[in-house]
Each structure stands twice: as C-alpha cells, then as structure tokens.
Amino acid sequence: MRxxxxxxxxxxxxxxxxxxxxxxAPLSHQLTLxxxxxxxNPIDEAMAVLMRxxxxxxxxxxxxxxxxxxxxxxxxxxxxxxKAGARPAEPGEFTRRAFENGRIDLAQAEAVMALxxxxxxxxxxxxxxxxxxxxxxxxxxxxxxxxxLLAGLEAAVDFPEEIDESEAMAGLREGAAxxxxxxxxxxxxxxxxxxxxxxxxxxxxxxxxxxSTLLNALLGxxxxxxxxxxxxxxxxxxxxxxxxxxxxxxxxTAGLREDGDAVEEIGVARARAAxxxxxxxxxxxxxxxxxxPEDEALIVxxxxxxxxxxxxxxCINRYGGAAxxxxxxxxxxxxxxxxxxxxxxxxxxxxxxxxxxxxARHIAAATQAAQALEEAVAxxxxxxxxxxxxxxxxxxLDALGSITGETLSEDVIDAIFANFCxxx
Numbered sequence: 524m525r526x527x528x529x530x531x532x533x534x535x536x537x538x539x540x541x542x543x544x545x546x547x548a549p550l551s552h553q554l555t556l557x558x559x560x561x562x563x564n565p566i567d568e569a570m571a572v573l574m575r576x577x578x579x580x581x582x583x584x585x586x587x588x589x590x591x592x593x594x595x596x597x598x599x600x601x602x603x604x605x606k607a608g609a610r611p612a613e614p615g616e617f618t619r620r621a622f623e624n625g626r627i628d629l630a631q632a633e634a635v636m637a638l639x640x641x642x643x644x645x646x647x648x649x650x651x652x653x654x655x656x657x658x659x660x661x662x663x664x665x666x667x668x669x670x671x672l673l674a675g676l677e678a679a680v681d682f683p684e685e686i687d688e689s690e691a692m693a694g695l696r697e698g699a700a701x702x703x704x705x706x707x708x709x710x711x712x713x714x715x716x717x718x719x720x721x722x723x724x725x726x727x728x729x730x731x732x733x734x735s736t737l738l739n740a741l742l743g744x745x746x747x748x749x750x751x752x753x754x755x756x757x758x759x760x761x762x763x764x765x766x767x768x769x770x771x772x773x774x775x776t777a778g779l780r781e782d783g784d785a786v787e788e789i790g791v792a793r794a795r796a797a798x799x800x801x802x803x804x805x806x807x808x809x810x811x812x813x814x815x816p817e818d819e820a821l822i823v824x825x826x827x828x829x830x831x832x833x834x835x836x837x838c839i840n841r842y843g844g845a846a847x848x849x850x851x852x853x854x855x856x857x858x859x860x861x862x863x864x865x866x867x868x869x870x871x872x873x874x875x876x877x878x879x880x881x882x883a884r885h886i887a888a889a890t891q892a893a894q895a896l897e898e899a900v901a902x903x904x905x906x907x908x909x910x911x912x913x914x915x916x917x918x919x920l921d922a923l924g925s926i927t928g929e930t931l932s933e934d935v936i937d938a939i940f941a942n943f944c945x946x947x
Contacts, residue, residue, distance in 0.1 A: 524600055526586045526609055527617055532573055535586035537607040539571045551575040559600050567596040581617055582624035615943025629928030630658040636943050644768030646718040649881055658885055659927055661709050661878050666923045672698050673916040696903045703896035710886045711879040714872050718881055721770030722870040725797045728807035729817055730778025733831040737853040738775040759793050769870050803869050811835035827865055885926050892922035
C-alpha cells in the first residue's frame with residue numbers, strides 16, 4: 524500500500540509499529556519490519572519504508588507498507604490508513620503528482636500506463652524507452668528549434684535596420700521546412716499500431732486446405748478443432764503468438780465457399796470481414812489438389828501464400844501472381860520455420876535505436892506541428908506579412924508543448940490520467 528503527501532509519515536506510524544524500538548527519527552529509504560494495527564491488536568506482520576521528498580516517485584513524502592496479500596489484511600490496512608487521514612487514490616494519481624511536481628513530463632507519464640498495458644516484449648521495451656525520455660527528447664529538441672526560428676522571425680520584424688529581411692526569411696524558411704520534415708519522419712503510426720495491438724494475421728482459404736491445422740502448428744498446441752469434414756470451422760478463432768517480442772494475432776476462419784448451410788454462411792461472412800481488416804493474410808492452398816479459380820481469387824495483397832500439405836504428392840508447386848510463397852506441411856512441421864521467418868519480416872519494426880514517436884496522441888500532435896510549420900513556409904513563399912508566419916510557428920510550438928504537457932488544458936490532462944489504473 525502506497526501513501527503520498529505531506530501527512531504520509533504521520534499516517535504510516537499511526538498504523539505501523541516497528542519491532543525495533545528506540546529510533547527517534549526513522550531513516551528514509553530503509554525497510555523496517557513491524558506490525559500493522561494497534562500494538563495490542565496487530566492484524567499483520569509487514570515491512571514498511573518511508574521515502575522523504577524529493578527522493579520519491581511523486582517528489583512528495585511517500586510511505587509504503589508491504590503486507591501479506593490476503594484480502595482481509597489488505598482491506599484492514601487500507602481501512603486503518605483512511606481512518607488515520609488518508610483517502611483512496613484516484614486513477615493514475617501517483618503518476619499525476621509526479622508530473623505536476625516536475626519529476627516527469629506528460630509523455631513519460633503516459634509511458635507508465637503503456638508499460639502496464641504492454642502486450643509483448645517489444646511494447647514493454649518501447650514504453651521503457653519513452654519513460655526514459657525517448658519521445659520527450661525529440662519534442663524538446665524540436666521545440667528549441669521552433670523557438671529559435673520564432674525568435675529569428677521576430678528579430679527581423681523588430682530590427683529591420685540591422686537584419687536583412689530577405690536573408691532572414693530565407694534562413695527561416697529552410698529551418699521551418701527542415702523541422703517539419705524531421706517531425707514527420709519521427710512519426711511512426713505503423714509501429715504505434717503494432718506495439719499497441721500486434722500484427723493482425725488472418726488465415727484464409729477453401730475448406731479442407733489445412734487452415735486450422737496450420738493454426739495449431741504455429742501455436743504449438745491444439746486450439747482449433749480439426750477433422751476431414753469440410754466446413755468444420757464455422758466461426759473465427761483468434762489466438763496470440765509472440766515472435767521476437769512482438770504479438771501476432773492469428774485468426775483462423777471458416778473455409779471460403781458458396782454452397783454451405785446457413786450457419787456456415789455466417790462463418791464465411793465473418794471470414795471475409797476479417798480478411799478486409801487484416802494487416803496480413805495467410806492464404807492457405809492445398810498443394811496436393813488441383814488449383815481452383817477460388818484459390819486464385821483469394822490473393823489480395825498484403826498476403827503470404829502458404830502451399831500446404833507438401834508432405835503429399837504435389838499437384839501444384841507454384842501460385843501465380845503472389846509475391847511471397849512458402850511451402851509447408853502443417854501436419855509434419857516441414858516449412859514452418861520458413862513461414863515464421865516470413866511472418867517476422869512482415870512484422871518487423873524499425874531499428875529501436877532510431878528515435879520515433881509511437882503513441883497516437885504524440886503522432887497527432889507532431890503531425891499538427893509539422894503542418895503548421897509547412898503553412899509558415901507557404902506564408903513566406905506567398906509573400907504574406909511575417910506576422911502570419913509567426914502565428915503558424917506559435918501554433919507549432921503549442922502542438923509540440925501538448926505532448927510534454929506544457930500547453931495542454933487541464934480537461935485533457937484529466938482525461939489522460941482517467942485511463943490509468945488506481946495503483947499508479
């Protein structure tokens with residue numbers, strides 16, 4: 524249990540009593556063994572630590588009690604703290620206090636929630652990079668450059684006798700255009716989607732092509748029902764696979780044909796809907812049977828054509844028009860490593876060492892800033908008064924400041940922290 528605020532120390536020692544007596548002032552950042560509850564009526568043996576400001580998560584006095592996790596002891600510990608003057612934290616309140624007290628900026632605060640919700644190792648690594656100031660570094664450098672450009676523009680307006688306006692405007696134009704390009708290059712919406720949701724891969728094909736067998740083989744466990752009867756799969760089945768720290772959402776679908784019963788028709792409709800939304804399609808073709816027009820009709824990029832059942836005598840060994848073809852036997856495992864490598868290539872993220880913006884809010888704000896900078900360039904090219912370009916530069920500064928929280932309204936900040944869990 525965590526307590527933050529000017530009364531944290533008093534509340535801690537109202538409800539926690541150290542076994543070791545005689546210390547007049549408890550040491551900061553040192554765990555102490557003791558009892559929770561009244562000395563003559565303890566409810567739990569626990570460890571407690573006091574972290575005096577500013578060396579704490581919130582930059583306030585913070586106290587923590589590490590008790591046993593039984594529901595009764597946790598509930599009673601919280602009840603005693605509230606009785607002593609504490610109140611339950613609001614969602615994200617500890618991280619919000621860290622933001623408001625200047626320990627972290629808003630982008631770093633959002634990274635805390637991203638780390639909590641990370642679906643794979645890559646997403647967790649990206650969140651840690653943002654917590655260490657990855658996005659903030661990009662934005663702070665961009666804001667510093669925008670401030671320099673704005674200062675140069677205003678100097679040209681205020682001191683026309685000393686600064687040649689045409690030379691100044693040429694330099695400002697080049698700087699604004701370069702900064703806009705830098706911001707657009709830093710935005711990575713594909714990485715944002717992959718880190719947040721994973722790669723959405725739909726397995727599709729005609730009945731009995733081996734789609735469900737392939738799903739089970741990729742997962743390494745029996746998740747889908749497999750029979751020799753066409754139309755066994757009648758709904759979509761989605762399972763998660765982690766490849767090199769990135770989540771891949773594999774969706775098995777009903778076999779695509781037109782003459783099924785009413786229930787199978789619903790499954791086929793859902794399969795086609797899943798194909799429309801997929802990041803990548805695995806088109807499974809039975810390589811031991813003649814190629815049908817229905818097989819050819821399924822190729823819609825982006826896709827990987829999987830020639831399945833290559834353990835049987837082949838009837839086809841190619842699939843015209845496909846950019847990527849992998850031959851496998853979902854039954855024996857032949858070719859599966861090559862298919863997984865192809866999936867890795869499709870899900871590849873940019874070099875992690877390259878700084879980028881990977882959160883939707885940050886990408887939207889940086890794009891808005893880049894657009895304002897481009898409009899400033901257009902204003903200079905068109906011959907508008909320099910005041911017009913100055914307004915555009917200020918808009919860019921406001922957009923960049925919204926990422927770190929410097930220019931964001933209280934209502935928007937409230938909405939951001941409302942999505943946090945209570946414990947953070």
